[in-house]
Amino acid sequence: MVAHADTRVVHRGGSKINFRAPVITQDSRFLICVSGECIKVFSTSTEECIHHLQGHKELVTGLVLNPSNHLQVFSCSEDGTIRLWDFTDGPFATFGLVSLNLPPSVEQHVMVKGHTIVFQSVSTDPKCIAFGQGVRMHALTHSLTHSLTHSHTVFGWCTMFALGTSGEMAARNAFTCVACHPKDDCIATGHGDGKIRLWRNFNQEKEYTFSTVHWHHSGVNALCFTPEGTNLLSGGLESVLVQWRYGQEGQKDFLPRLGSSIKEIVVSPDGSLFCTSHTDNKITVIKNCTKVSAVIQGLVHGDGVKTALMVDPRTKALVLNGKPGHLQFYSLQRDQQLYNLDIVQQEYINQSNLDQFEVVKAALDSRGSWLATVEQRSAKEVEISLKLWAFDEHTQSFVLNTTISAPHDGPISEICFSPSSQNSTTLVSVSLDGHFKAWQLTQPDPSDDEEASWSCDFVGDYHSLEPKCCCFSADGSLLAVSFKEVVTVWSPASWDLLTTLSQPPGAIQDLCFGRLSCSKYLLGATDKNLCCWNLLTCSLEWSTALDVSLLLADPLSENVAAFCGAEKTTDLFVFRPSEPRPHFSQQALCTGRVTRAVFAPRDEPLDGCEESSQWLNRSQLYFLTHNMELLTFLTKPEEERLMALSKQVAPTIDDSVAMTPFYLLLGKHRKRQEEERDILSSQSGVRNLLPQGSVAIKEVGDHGDDVHSILLSEQPTEVEMESEKEEEDSEEEGASVPPRPEHESSDTGAKLGPVLTKAEHRELRGVKKLDYSWIRGLVTSNPVVNTTKQMVKTPKQRVKTPKPMAKTPKPMVKTPKPMVKTTKPMVETTNP
């Protein structure tokens, strides 16, 4: 096995932005949050991601503003470093972790204080630690689950608050979160039974007292005091933000319907913005306590992704389960959710022990014009319905075309579209009831007003075995369906069984056709072996002992990725079916089995020359770990390019911020001031190095920013309109990568592909003919194989074709222009 130092597994795109509480900057303009290995800076008004602060090598586990310079932010990471960032520029300083008691596994919350205290038996969740009141610092730690420790660092004593730990009550009243009042000696704690306790009067004697308020019906997840301490905010599963008046807890205000369970609450330093982060990887910005002003939605990490990962050919977005009953379309390039498609179209009730419809399978056809979804509810008996959605060019979203209730008698194990490019697309669904069915779009009579709808075309089975998976060859001329140990190959054109392949022992778990030059190969994975059949000879080409959890073919190259689940970790092998030796392998990729992965085609192929990373040139491999983290591979040149990009982008933004007329004025003023100061200092002979962020400069800078933001908001829209052309120009000049058509950039390998497949196709046809007669004999001799057309004529299930308009969330393809561009023309108009 070769070690690949130049390829790293990274969190990139779709990472959790709700992993830690976000930070709102002093001026409330920016929201900084962790996102995998980088830190993102969002604008609180436009929801736009302004900066990626990259530098950490591992997961970022904490963020805090630098109290001495509010334009800087500290971050800590599992790589064992704490970094200080100038979040308007980039990295400022890095220092290694000094302390001995911080193993990288323990999640740390950054503390910028001159004290060093080691707490023991503290929960690793940063929600359970809170600090209060500057010098008279209270460090509050939640030890065990039923007590709260309050330590007074100035006087150096601790108070332990404990609640009853026995009986039925104790099971529910465990501490879940803690917050300190910014001015008073008051600590608020949230509890598992939904109560909030306010602890007061904690001096050294045991005379502490608490009051209890109760609104939440399940555990309190987050607590936060407003900066002046007049209000207490709390949130939990109910997805309602509750605002309690401090001192008059009987009075409370609610902000309901925030979408999903609240995980963290953050208030901006001036108290004007609240910010809630939710369990569905969403950050909501709330203005003036009452209005949701912005929603930053990341990739929704549900309890489990039931559908396969897919890439929408139109938007290049990743498609997977989102909110309950929804499919989300997530743009990996922009790291932004495009839209949610409501599949189930039923109200989701947030209650445990309630079986509700879930989207379990989804498939997109090769052009992205059809989407098939399977939703399932397993209350007492399995309820399934298959829905087919057509892409509507007009509304730019999917519209429900056909609903088929109970398409199969058992759960559907896989669905796939045939990749044929003709107008007639075929959908194959494979079910545990022993059948696989082919569905086709039938054009109705022109006399009827009805639109085209889907109906069953063929029902097939094989010796009444349970089918597991199905796969179309790249050109759509072959369909492979696995029945236990047997792989059957069918012709979708005539629905004839062409051949059967089998390599006992072990049932087939996954099937995959080779692509391009390797399309004569069919790969099958049992739970012990990986087999490769040559379809030309109908014989086993090679096999190797591997516990493959997922087989995946890159649609743009011959490469096939196999994730092999060991006991705890997963290994990855990338190989071509033609050569059994893998040309990339990585062991211990991540913990747990990988069952979902996708090759996302790149907009522009990389020209990496390293042999081991060449397989990443055309597509990027994304995979989901068992704890729902989306990981991908990053090659070294790519990483360098990205770093360079971020370094390039940063100054341009800085410039653009500077280039407002007002700023120019101020800037000139400042420059002059600085010059004067320089002159003065040089004159006096003593060179005073101004400290970073000296008060005078900071103030000027601040004013500049503030004024700038005001100006921005007041800019008339006409300016934008007329400057669009110039913008485009500037875009070309800019460092951002313009999306280029794929065909131009595809290299010779891609051109070779179709030729080869055609040749092979011909060969295959020959095989087919040969096989055909053979199957004939088989059919006549063996009546069990039902491949007769009669079956097809009498589909068992009713096929309904309602045409309810699916919710038409406009795909956010057109995004608001980032600030960089809008400000550019201003420069030119003002510059004489």
Add this chain to the structure above:
Amino acid sequence: MGEFKVHRVRFFDYMPSAISAMAFNVHTERLAVARADGTVEIYNFADNCFQEKVIPGKDGRTVEALCWAGQRLFSTGLNGEIVEYDLENLRSKYTVEAYGGPVWTISSNSQGTQLAVGCEDGTVKIFELVEDSIQFQSNFDRLKSRVLSLSWHPSGTQIAAGTMDMIRVFNVTTGETCTALLQMMVDRAAGANKKKEVAVWSVVFLSDNTVISGDSAGKVQVWDSQMGTLIRTHLVTKWDVMALAVSRDESSLLAGTSEGSVVQFQFISARLDQPDKEWQRTRTLRSHSHDVRALVHTDTAAVSGGNDAHLVVRPFMEKVVKGSKESAPCKITFPHRSLVSCGKKAGILLFQFPERLEVWRLGESNENGIPGEELSVTKKPEALIHLKRKGDDHICCSTLSPCGGWLAYASASSVRLFQLQYDNDSIALTKVKLPKVLRWANQLCFSADSSRLFASFSQSSVLVFALSKSEAKYVHTLKPKSVSKQAVHLMSTSDDGQWLATANSDCEVHVYNLKKLKYHCTVPVYGSCPSAMAIHPTGSNVVMVHADQKIFEYSLEQKEYTEWSRSLAKKGLHGSWLNRVAPVTHVSFSASNPDYIILHDMNMFCIIDKSLPLPEKDSDLCNQNQLRSMNEAARVKDSHAFKICEMFKNLLCVGLMEDHSLVVVERPLLDIATRLPAPVRQKKFAT
């Protein structure tokens, strides 16, 4: 433990009366509790909250407010009278008409020299305490409406009075409102109740000139009495705040609401290093289902009582040592004395109600079953007599002779004796005249052979009457050799007719020799009041159980504690026995086994087998269920003297009948709760 045939009696529909007022005397640690029927009970908080005295009520007398002035106890009610109680003879001493219509409230100054009462007509009247009486002193400026609450400033110079919609502060010496500023108008409730005027149910005047009020709009408000300004409003409930109580150091305040919750406020500073404090709402105690009408803040506990008739003592955990007896919350529902007497030989029960007596005959069953089995009743229990009392005064004590042939009851104004004759199904009740000597009695008791009646009278004396056919003759007055003037609350005779023991609330137990009609001896006085006692039928030993759960056995012949009692005292009682909250209310003996002492409290009954070793400190006290599952040898090894049965709950009486069957009188608390009026409506989540 032995097996008994148990009569499980649930037909005694005893209803405790709602608590309407409370007053706590800090110096003597006595709590006076007034109930809606006019009964006043005195609890001794220094002695495990033992119900020391009960002053029976009277028809037409309701108690709206109670107050201590020194050692003297006063009450007022809607009949417009001020009553002082005679705490020695357990009756009202005198009544004074206030001439202001119904009196809502009474309060004494901290020096105990003056009383202020608030009347329906809007006047506040000051009475001066003189020896054995009170004297009207002055009338304050009349207010527009009834005066519902009063509170003296600790200095005794000012009084805050809560009326409808406002609070006024009076200067005591002039009797005038100090300044015009001192009318504090209380806001009315918002919304639909805007038109309804607000009743200020309770005010508290603190030494820093802060007035705190609780009103019918559910607010607790903090006022500055010098400026007449509102400092802070806490909205506590949607209903009424009925009562307020402040701790002695004025750092904690309790507010009782109609929802049955008690809310605590504490006077704490927002930051530890800053001196300025404010009243912060802290805990909420929920111990009642109905209105909390009366509240007392002792140094260590919150004591609350209300319409659900429970007296609840909830200790503050930060003020008591954890695990000590003081830290156990305590709920007193039943009186600490027996309301049931058994006619042992006849199988007859006498139930005492304030206004009537009921005599029941127990049911019968011929079957024999295995332990735990329910036997079918061949003859149902039947009510023989409903006897209504005469006069306005409530019945304070009653007794039934062991043979069931005699019945006597006493009230504050009369004692009546009846003879019962049973002719198969019919029953005849004849009144027997008692000599004029006996005008009232605290306790009544028949001798075991039903030939004599003993009645305790003033100053712990006992009158002895000889009973013959339709006649009662005065025989003798037994007087103790002590100076105690306290009333007798327990009286017991021996089965052989030789001894009579009395116990009074000064904790004295006097024993008389009935053969000689002479004072015999006094058991050495123990610091806790005896809650139950009995004389052994053969051994001439008196067994006493005290309010602190200690058990003593005293030999009357040797005039010393018995060997068993000494060993018990030496070894010490088991910790979980001592930590029980409810006092033992009844002691009796088994006729078959002289070593058995049968006693019970509200939650369990217990047989003490003197022949077995005493329980070890670390062993389990209630081990009857475990013993049952052990084999013979282990059972003998593990068994100890205290055999506790917790099968029966809410016990009012456990008695052993002559035929060796056990009578267990239960009164389930649920039955009491269902007979209470519906509580105020409260929104409950998910209902």
